[in-house]
Amino acid sequence: MFSKFLxxxxxxxxxxxxxxxxxxxxxGYDNASTNEIVKEAGISKGLLFHYFGNKKQMFLFxxxxxxxxxxxxxYIKINLQEKDLFNRIRGAILIKTELLNQYPNLxxxxxxxxxxxxxxxxxxxxxxxKELNDINFGKxxxxxxxxKFRSDMDIKKVxxxxxxxxxxxxxxxxxxxxxxxxxxxxxxxxxxxxxxYFEILMKAFYK
Amino acid sequence: MFSKFLxxxxxxxxxxxxxxxxxxxxxGYDNASTNEIVKEAGISKGLLFHYFGNKKQMFLFxxxxxxxxxxxxxYIKINLQEKDLFNRIRGAILIKTELLNQYPNLxxxxxxxxxxxxxxxxxxxxxxxKELNDINFGKxxxxxxxxKFRSDMDIKKVxxxxxxxxxxxxxxxxxxxxxxxxxxxxxxxxxxxxxxYFEILMKAFYK
Amino acid sequence: MFSKFLxxxxxxxxxxxxxxxxxxxxxGYDNASTNEIVKEAGISKGLLFHYFGNKKQMFLFxxxxxxxxxxxxxYIKINLQEKDLFNRIRGAILIKTELLNQYPNLxxxxxxxxxxxxxxxxxxxxxxxKELNDINFGKxxxxxxxxKFRSDMDIKKVxxxxxxxxxxxxxxxxxxxxxxxxxxxxxxxxxxxxxxYFEILMKAFYK
Amino acid sequence: MFSKFLxxxxxxxxxxxxxxxxxxxxxGYDNASTNEIVKEAGISKGLLFHYFGNKKQMFLFxxxxxxxxxxxxxYIKINLQEKDLFNRIRGAILIKTELLNQYPNLxxxxxxxxxxxxxxxxxxxxxxxKELNDINFGKxxxxxxxxKFRSDMDIKKVxxxxxxxxxxxxxxxxxxxxxxxxxxxxxxxxxxxxxxYFEILMKAFYK
DNA sequence: TATGAATGAGTATTCATTCAT
DNA sequence: GATGAATGAATACTCATTCAT
Numbered sequence: 124m125f126s127k128f129l130x131x132x133x134x135x136x137x138x139x140x141x142x143x144x145x146x147x148x149x150x151g152y153d154n155a156s157t158n159e160i161v162k163e164a165g166i167s168k169g170l171l172f173h174y175f176g177n178k179k180q181m182f183l184f185x186x187x188x189x190x191x192x193x194x195x196x197x198y199i200k201i202n203l204q205e206k207d208l209f210n211r212i213r214g215a216i217l218i219k220t221e222l223l224n225q226y227p228n229l230x231x232x233x234x235x236x237x238x239x240x241x242x243x244x245x246x247x248x249x250x251x252x253k254e255l256n257d258i259n260f261g262k263x264x265x266x267x268x269x270x271k272f273r274s275d276m277d278i279k280k281v282x283x284x285x286x287x288x289x290x291x292x293x294x295x296x297x298x299x300x301x302x303x304x305x306x307x308x309x310x311x312x313x314x315x316x317x318x319x320y321f322e323i324l325m326k327a328f329y330k
Numbered sequence: 331m332f333s334k335f336l337x338x339x340x341x342x343x344x345x346x347x348x349x350x351x352x353x354x355x356x357x358g359y360d361n362a363s364t365n366e367i368v369k370e371a372g373i374s375k376g377l378l379f380h381y382f383g384n385k386k387q388m389f390l391f392x393x394x395x396x397x398x399x400x401x402x403x404x405y406i407k408i409n410l411q412e413k414d415l416f417n418r419i420r421g422a423i424l425i426k427t428e429l430l431n432q433y434p435n436l437x438x439x440x441x442x443x444x445x446x447x448x449x450x451x452x453x454x455x456x457x458x459x460k461e462l463n464d465i466n467f468g469k470x471x472x473x474x475x476x477x478k479f480r481s482d483m484d485i486k487k488v489x490x491x492x493x494x495x496x497x498x499x500x501x502x503x504x505x506x507x508x509x510x511x512x513x514x515x516x517x518x519x520x521x522x523x524x525x526x527y528f529e530i531l532m533k534a535f536y537k
Numbered sequence: 538m539f540s541k542f543l544x545x546x547x548x549x550x551x552x553x554x555x556x557x558x559x560x561x562x563x564x565g566y567d568n569a570s571t572n573e574i575v576k577e578a579g580i581s582k583g584l585l586f587h588y589f590g591n592k593k594q595m596f597l598f599x600x601x602x603x604x605x606x607x608x609x610x611x612y613i614k615i616n617l618q619e620k621d622l623f624n625r626i627r628g629a630i631l632i633k634t635e636l637l638n639q640y641p642n643l644x645x646x647x648x649x650x651x652x653x654x655x656x657x658x659x660x661x662x663x664x665x666x667k668e669l670n671d672i673n674f675g676k677x678x679x680x681x682x683x684x685k686f687r688s689d690m691d692i693k694k695v696x697x698x699x700x701x702x703x704x705x706x707x708x709x710x711x712x713x714x715x716x717x718x719x720x721x722x723x724x725x726x727x728x729x730x731x732x733x734y735f736e737i738l739m740k741a742f743y744k
Numbered sequence: 745m746f747s748k749f750l751x752x753x754x755x756x757x758x759x760x761x762x763x764x765x766x767x768x769x770x771x772g773y774d775n776a777s778t779n780e781i782v783k784e785a786g787i788s789k790g791l792l793f794h795y796f797g798n799k800k801q802m803f804l805f806x807x808x809x810x811x812x813x814x815x816x817x818x819y820i821k822i823n824l825q826e827k828d829l830f831n832r833i834r835g836a837i838l839i840k841t842e843l844l845n846q847y848p849n850l851x852x853x854x855x856x857x858x859x860x861x862x863x864x865x866x867x868x869x870x871x872x873x874k875e876l877n878d879i880n881f882g883k884x885x886x887x888x889x890x891x892k893f894r895s896d897m898d899i900k901k902v903x904x905x906x907x908x909x910x911x912x913x914x915x916x917x918x919x920x921x922x923x924x925x926x927x928x929x930x931x932x933x934x935x936x937x938x939x940x941y942f943e944i945l946m947k948a949f950y951k
Numbered sequence: 952t953a954t955g956a957a958t959g960a961g962t963a964t965t966c967a968t969t970c971a972t
Numbered sequence: 973g974a975t976g977a978a979t980g981a982a983t984a985c986t987c988a989t990t991c992a993t
Binding site for chain 6: 157
């Protein structure tokens with residue numbers, strides 16, 4: 124499928140991938156210009172289409188590529204020895220924060236891709252995201268000691284409440300960053316806040 | 331700002347607003363065509379720009395307009411006599427569901443606007459949404475009897491957990507609808523599920 | 538349909554029509570460049586599409602336009618008082634030769650259009666040509682005195698032989714012109730040759 | 745000129761020729777893609793240009809090649825013992841019909857080539873066609889007994905009338921086939937019609 | 952001889968915006 | 973106020989041809 128592209132030397136591949144991710148992350152699918160991508164990557168018009176066929180295929184390739192990098196980096200670092208859910212989440216948040224600093228464009232690209240309204244790619248991306256979630260959902264709860272939880276509540280719904288809380292917090296922090304003039308993240312405040320939520324949730328849901 | 335437009339007779343205003351909302355809701359900001367809007371509204375090309383200056387200003391005007399309609403309709407219907415938070419939320423969900431059926435285009439437009447990646451409008455819309463949420467947040471908790479809650483937890487964080495849960499549930503249901511072939515909403519199942527979450531959250535956070 | 542275009546002042550219409558006919562006649566449908574047409578006509582890119590919608594519609598408009606001109610000019614000049622078939626054909630050939638000199642591009646355009654292999658327009662053009670022929674076939678034989686012909690032959694087939702002969706002669710002369718370096722037509726030689734064919738055909742098919 | 749190509753083993757030559765003829769016959773000169781040809785032929789892009797220099801030269805080579813095949817097959821089968829013109833034509837029509845079934849792509853290619861409007865090849869193809877006709881014209885009338893014809897008419901012009909008739913009939917049948925939904929040829933009806941024309945032409949031009 | 956990556960000018964069409972009327 | 977003709981840069985994508993390997 125993309126063997127032509129994957130046979131390129133790493134430096135050129137990276138140049139093209141980074142140029143494309145940047146453009147898509149900044150402008151969304153429809154507004155991203157293949158012209159800008161080739162200009163940024165320093166390759167000719169035709170070459171891009173020689174590698175990827177068309178814009179859509181290029182986009183979907185990039186999406187898969189980014190998912191793979193993040194998934195690999197993320198799930199490899201999760202400590203499966205940790206049996207306590209909140210410790211596990213504490214660790215996951217730490218890892219995610221590190222990755223977010225390491226690959227800011229990559230995360231932005233995936234986030235934008237997920238929200239992109241362009242009908243051309245919407246359905247495919249949603250399918251991919253669903254598959255991804257199904258796979259990953261399992262991993263993060265793998266080996267957790269659920270006996271610590273109150274037995275008078277549906278454990279699945281309790282987990283949903285906990286993850287909803289941290290996902291919403293994450294989204295809010297992302298928005299704060301975008302809207303703040305310095306685009307700086309106040310890690311210390313966030314850390315403290317998270318611990319406060321941990322405390323409440325443990326009081327609420329642990330035996 | 332838009333005084334020229336607002337001085338038009340109501341019928342013409344409505345024709346233009348409805349045409350524009352429909353186009354933006356269907357195609358998103360970038361793909362929406364001013365051509366289609368004027369055709370649908372039965373006015374001339376030049377007139378649209380005479381009223382709104384440009385596409386971006388027209389879009390932002392529409393966004394404000396829709397927010398106002400929905401906010402008005404939403405908050406007017408909330409029963410402020412209801413002091414119990416979960417009953418209040420139960421009522422709010424009901425009202426929102428009704429409005430969603432009543433103004434599908436309006437909601438769709440706002441949703442699309444919120445997700446729209448077009449760099450031209452993104453920042454402005456996000457700012458407006460934040461302001462809107464800040465205003466509304468207060469109203470929904472107005473007059474609630476917080477004495478029912480456990481006193482060993484920060485009440486603000488508990489509220490955040492509760493709202494996060496229902497917002498995430500709402501988002502998931504919206505996605506389910508989009509991905510389902512019939513685009514039908516299973517209100518009964520949702521109702522039951524919400525009640526189950528109410529039960530858990532009351533056990534967890536009420537005295 | 539093309540009312541926008543037809544409301545233009547005649548001079549501009551002509552400039553655009555002539556530029557387009559020239560380009561299509563020279564290069565065929567597929568190879569004709571809308572870029573070249575607007576450059577030659579001295580109008581902007583968008584305007585062409587404002588008038589005609591797309592390349593195909595422009596082409597079909599031009600085809601109809603050319604057919605109309607030729608048909609009008611051709612059939613209006615035929616002398617319907619002339620009852621003798623060969624005299625009638627003699628007259629028609631004269632008229633056609635004059636028109637060919639008057640509108641060389643027009644004729645070339647129609648001829649090319651008829652032969653154009655481009656799948657986009659082939660079917661439509663063929664349909665139009667068929668309709669045209671059906672209408673015109675009648676006119677040229679209108680009021681002819683067929684009692685002069687031998688009665689032991691199917692008159693329709695005899696007419697087919699006669700028209701085939703002159704059509705083929707016409708095609709051959711067209712080719713000769715194209716291939717000759719001077720692109721000059723030797724009218725006198727052709728005149729003489731035609732008369733010789735008349736003589737033979739009259740001997741063969743008249744009583 | 746094409747010695748590099750002609751030194752290839754027959755199998756590879758055929759693979760390339762067939763791929764190219766198919767592509768040109770299907771899409772015409774301009775729309776034919778060298779990419780498709782090399783893909784179908786299973787050779788590399790560069791090799792095609794190594795053999796033929798460029799698209800135009802390849803096309804002209806193919807045209808010559810096809811003409812040669814058809815001419816060889818056609819003229820070898822003509823019964824030169826048959827001295828009667830109409831019997832000879834009868835035979836020729838039969839042979840041509842057979843060849844048309846045997847080599848549909850080849851014929852289609854030549855036909856398309858002849859009609860192709862692409863200015864790049866038009867002039868060259870027309871010259872070749874003229875040469876071809878001059879050569880063949882002689883052969884088909886070789887050894888015919890012209891004493892059967894009326895002596896009060898120029899025999900060359902009579903022959904022109906006869907051939908024009910059948911050529912036009914052939915063109916019309918080709919068009920009918922193209923426009924008919926089934927693309928089926930009604931051989932029986934054609935046979936009958938041809939015989940009726942034979943009868944008329946014999947009455948008209950035989951002593 | 953054989954490969955296929957690389958080029959870049961070319962294509963039709965769209966679209967927000969302007970401006971003379 | 974109201975019109976809609978006019979603009980031209982922008983879009984994704986194609987394709988014959990070249991050339992380093």
